[in-house]
Amino acid sequence: MSTTSKWQVSDAAHHLHPFTDHGALAAKGTRVITRAEGIYLYDSDGNKILDGMSGLWCVNLGYGRQELIEAAHKQMQELPYYNSFFQCTTPPAIELAELLSDIAPSHINHVFFTSSGSEANDTVIRLARYYWACQGKPEKKTIISRWNGYHGSTIGGASLGGMKPMHGQGDLPIPGICHINQPYWFGEGYTEDSTAFGVRVAQELEQKILELGEDKVAAFIAEPIQGAGGVIIPPDSYWPEINRICKKYDILVVSDEVICGFGRTGQWFGSDYYGVKADLMPIAKGLSSGYMPIGGVLVSDRVSQALKQSGEDFNHGYTYSGHPTAAAVAVATLKVMHSEDLVTRVRDELTPYYAQAFGSLADHPLVGEVRTTGLLGAIELMQDKASHSFFAEKGAAGNCCRDFSIANGLVMRGVGSTMITCPPLVITKSEIDLLVERARK
Ligand code: PLP
Numbered sequence: 032m033s034t035t036s037k038w039q040v041s042d043a044a045h046h047l048h049p050f051t052d053h054g055a056l057a058a059k060g061t062r063v064i065t066r067a068e069g070i071y072l073y074d075s076d077g078n079k080i081l082d083g084m085s086g087l088w089c090v091n092l093g094y095g096r097q098e099l100i101e102a103a104h105k106q107m108q109e110l111p112y113y114n115s116f117f118q119c120t121t122p123p124a125i126e127l128a129e130l131l132s133d134i135a136p137s138h139i140n141h142v143f144f145t146s147s148g149s150e151a152n153d154t155v156i157r158l159a160r161y162y163w164a165c166q167g168k169p170e171k172k173t174i175i176s177r178w179n180g181y182h183g184s185t186i187g188g189a190s191l192g193g194m195k196p197m198h199g200q201g202d203l204p205i206p207g208i209c210h211i212n213q214p215y216w217f218g219e220g221y222t223e224d225s226t227a228f229g230v231r232v233a234q235e236l237e238q239k240i241l242e243l244g245e246d247k248v249a250a251f252i253a254e255p256i257q258g259a260g261g262v263i264i265p266p267d268s269y270w271p272e273i274n275r276i277c278k279k280y281d282i283l284v285v286s287d288e289v290i291c292g293f294g295r296t297g298q299w300f301g302s303d304y305y306g307v308k309a310d311l312m313p314i315a316k317g318l319s320s321g322y323m324p325i326g327g328v329l330v331s332d333r334v335s336q337a338l339k340q341s342g343e344d345f346n347h348g349y350t351y352s353g354h355p356t357a358a359a360v361a362v363a364t365l366k367v368m369h370s371e372d373l374v375t376r377v378r379d380e381l382t383p384y385y386a387q388a389f390g391s392l393a394d395h396p397l398v399g400e401v402r403t404t405g406l407l408g409a410i411e412l413m414q415d416k417a418s419h420s421f422f423a424e425k426g427a428a429g430n431c432c433r434d435f436s437i438a439n440g441l442v443m444r445g446v447g448s449t450m451i452t453c454p455p456l457v458i459t460k461s462e463i464d465l466l467v468e469r470a471r472k
Contacts, residue, residue, distance in 0.1 A: 035075040038063045049184070062437070067094035070455045070462055072442065081441045083452040083466050088258060088290045089321030092367055093455040099322045102363035106356045115144070115353035123362055124353035130365045131314075131329060134299045139312065141335040144327045144353040148289035148315035149183025151326040152252075155311050156187050156208075157347045158334060159250040159283050165337040168246065175239055175251045175282075177213045181259035182252065182287055182313075191252055193260075209243070211235040213257055214265040217400045217411055220419055229266030237276045245280040250311070252285035255301025259290075261449040262409035264402050270305040283310040283334070289326070293317030294368060294456050296405035297378030304404070310334055320364045325357035377405055377456050384460050388467045389452070395471065406456060410470070412448040422448050441469035 032040075039060040048056065063075040070093050072080045085091055092099070106123060113121050124144065132140045143158070145151045156174060163171035176182065178193035189197045190204030193213070198204060214232040216225050223231070240248050251273065257263035277284045286309035291301025293314075298304040300312065310333060315326030330338075338345050351357070368374065382405050389408045393401045399413035412432060414422045422428040429445025436443040436450070444451045454466060 035063060036060070038075060069093050069095065070458055079440065080437060081454075081462070081466055081469065083436075083454050083470075084442050084444050085453050085455045086321045087316070088295075088453045089316035091293060091295070091317040091373075091456045092320040092364060093457045096320065096322075096367065098363045098367050099320060099360050102359045103323065103356055106359035110355050113355060114350060116348060120353060121355040121358070123355045123358035127353075127358040127362050127365075130362060131327070134365070135312070135329050136300075136303065136308070138308070138333075139329045139331050141330040141332075142327045143330060143348075144325070144358070145315070145349055146324045146351045146354065146357070147183070147326045148287075148313060149185040149188035150349055151289065151313035151315055151328050152182040152191055152287065153185050153187035154328045154347065155250070155252065155285050155313055156191070157345075158311060158328060158330065158338075159285070161341075161345060161347075162283065162334050162337050163249050165341050170247055172249050173207050173209065173243055173247050174249055174285075175236060175243075176208060176210050177253050177257070178210045179213045179215070179260035179263070180210075180252075180254060180257055180287075182254075183289075209239065211239050213260065213263055214269045215261075215263050216266060217402070218263075225266040226268040229268035230272050232265075233269050233272035233276065236273060237280075240276070240280050240282065245282070248280065248282050250283035250285050251277055252287060254287045254289075255291045255305050255307065256296070256404055256407060258407070258451075258453070259446065261446040262402065262407050262451050262453075264404050264407075264409075265305075270307050274307060285309060285311045285313070288312045288329075289315045290317075290407075290453070293364075294374040294377050294405075295407060295453070297374065297382045298405075299374055318364065319357060319361040322364070323354075323357035323360040324351075325354065325361050371457075373456050381406060381456070381458070381460075381463070385463055388460075388463050389470075391467065392471060406454055406458070408452045410450040412450060435472070436470065439469045439472045441466060443470065 042061050043057040064072050065075050066073045070082050072082050115124055128142050131142050143154055160172045176191045180193045182188045182191035190208045193210045212232055212235055216228050286302040286307050288300050296304040302309045310331045312329035319325045386403045389403050390401050392398050397412050399411040399416050402409050412428050414420050425447035428448040432450055433445040
């Protein structure tokens with residue numbers, strides 16, 4: 032039996048994978064990724080595959096970065112773990128909090144650390160409700176989110192998210208969370224002008240606030256660009272209208288930056304890209320380039336002041352909040368981003384190149400739309416472009432395309448029949464050409 036086959040048998044016998052049909056996986060056999068370098072993965076059969084998804088939207092600096100590896104090694108030798116409970120902290124957690132405050136918008140100067148994006152979004156629920164309780168408004172606790180948004184897989188994160196298959200398995204959402212529609216212009220068939228569409232969909236938030244009563248609504252949460260929902264890029268009119276509504280009704284704005292943060296759009300944060308003034312910004316993934324599990328919530332002065340003045344404990348936190356080894360790797364990640372001026376490179380060099388190169392796929396007979404922002408891209412597969420008709424089984428079309436893509440040496444992700452890319456921010460122009468060539472196949 033080959034090593035790959037042995038691993039597949041053992042994996043099927045003992046390992047429960049996230050978001051997986053285990054019967055189908057056992058029949059097919061899992062792919063075992065054994066090493067990686069730059070933007071390429073190598074599997075146990077020796078195949079070299081271009082990682083067009085940066086792992087799971089996270090390995091922004093590519094694989095094999097010595098600066099990050101050495102930071103982890105050094106920190107593990109000095110102090111692998113200590114917590115930030117009970118009036119303690121560690122140097123990497125202090126340094127990381129300061130670095131994050133430097134790159135965050137000027138009204139954001141604090142961070143609450145977690146180990147993942149899901150924990151960050153659970154923290155958002157706790158913080159938003161606690162903030163309003165501190166203001167003497169404990170009834171202001173409902174959080175409005177969007178259908179098809181993704182905010183994690185814990186019960187809180189999955190409730191904030193608007194993924195119906197997730198809600199269907201576990202009686203979600205939890206009370207006090209409700210959803211409005213997403214600004215998916217292509218999905219609605221371009222039936223109206225995009226500016227008018229963006230405003231109309233944003234105004235669903237106002238309708239929901241009026242329906243619930245503004246004294247009951249704590250926050251609105253959204254990804255600047257919906258990632259796992261299919262790279263849904265809103266019309267330019269959408270976010271300004273959301274800003275206006277949240278200000279009018281005094282609702283906290285939560286910009287989920289787990290994918291859009293750390294240069295993905297060509298700005299440090301997706302909220303910078305859209306000019307959104309967020310009160311809370313959950314972060315994770317690119318914060319450590321995926322090398323260590325770490326996340327957090329960037330907290331505005333308005334909310335951090337309430338915590339500081341409450342005169343009591345905020346009863347929330349995780350064993351690994353501010354984990355020093357994870358924080359040291361995140362510090363190293365941000366330093367590399369600064370020293371390579373990566374955000375500017377994405378904005379000025381790669382964004383226009385990627386838009387043009389990836390956009391060239393629009394002439395393919397199966398492609399109904401190609402959209403990009405920064406280094407996020409999506410292709411809409413269609414059965415018939417002229418009549419705007421989708422494949423009857425969208426998921427099957429996407430999965431089939433994903434398998435062909437891997438066989439052609441490129442990791443893309445299928446969300447329904449939308450094919451997604453999110454390549455490492457260090458990708459070169461010739462590697463973008465290769466990505467597009469493989470995608471076209
Ligand atoms: N928020 C967004 C926007 C995400 O895309 C994700 C994960 O994909 C999460 C939150 C959850 O992050 P994690 O998987 O680290 O818990």
